[in-house]
Amino acid sequence: MKPGKRGRIPIVLLRKSYYNPPVASLPIVYASTSGHTEYVVDTLIAFLKERLPSLVIGKKCVELATATDLDGDFLILASSTWNTGGPEGQLNPHMYAFVYGPGKDVVLKGKKVAVIGLGDARYYYTCRAAEHLEKYVKDHGGTVVAMMKIINEPYGQEAKVRAWGEKLLEILGNGEGNRIRIGIRDGSDR
Ligand SMILES: Cc1cc2nc3c(=O)[nH]c(=O)nc-3n(C[C@H](O)[C@H](O)[C@H](O)COP(=O)(O)O)c2cc1C
DSSP states (O other), X not given: OOTTTTTOOOHHHHHHHHHOOSOOEEEEEEEOSSSHHHHHHHHHXXXXXXXXXXXXXXXXXXXXXXXXXXXXXXXXXXXXXXXXXXXXXEEOHHHHHHHTTTTTTOOOTTOEEEXXXXXXXXXXXXXXXXXXXXXXXXXXXXXXXXXXXXXXXXXXXXXXXXXXXXXXXXXIIIIISSTHHHHHHSGGGO
């Protein structure tokens, strides 16, 4: 070995593995009754897949979700707002059933979570699902790093969803996400 080379770290190799994680996963668990929330989720997924094809996105309807569906490098929870149980401004009943059912004992410690809420301006307590999801995440030890509210029909609000998706990529790229940030910094993923 030439003098000075001993013990040197192969910087190029290190960078390659740092910027290319084996898997980067993004679970999305959503509740949708007439399809509005699902439409927003699908619009977001299409945007993210376009920008980051290697990202593994797990879309799960909350009625079928179990606690393990919240596992992953990052998490998105999405729900419309309902008047479940009487008063306005509640979670969609399916999301409500999940957070007090299979999701009741979930530990989100250290988990970065983005939440999406949908609602309608005709209700006094508009789009409160977002705050309910935020509380759920905090109560379970997680951190909400982004929130989006879609008020009224989502059709025609696609640009807002994509702009939020852009913000999400920035958040992940700034290291606020866990391993996903590594993939995003890799120019080959763009
Ligand atoms: C029974 C019912 C109750 C609702 N209650 C509220 C409410 O309290 N606050 C609100 O902002 N929107 C409320 N909405 C509006 C929905 O949140 C909104 O239409 C949403 O886009 C539906 O999304 P989804 O099709 O994904 O369930 C209610 C809708 C229904 C059908």
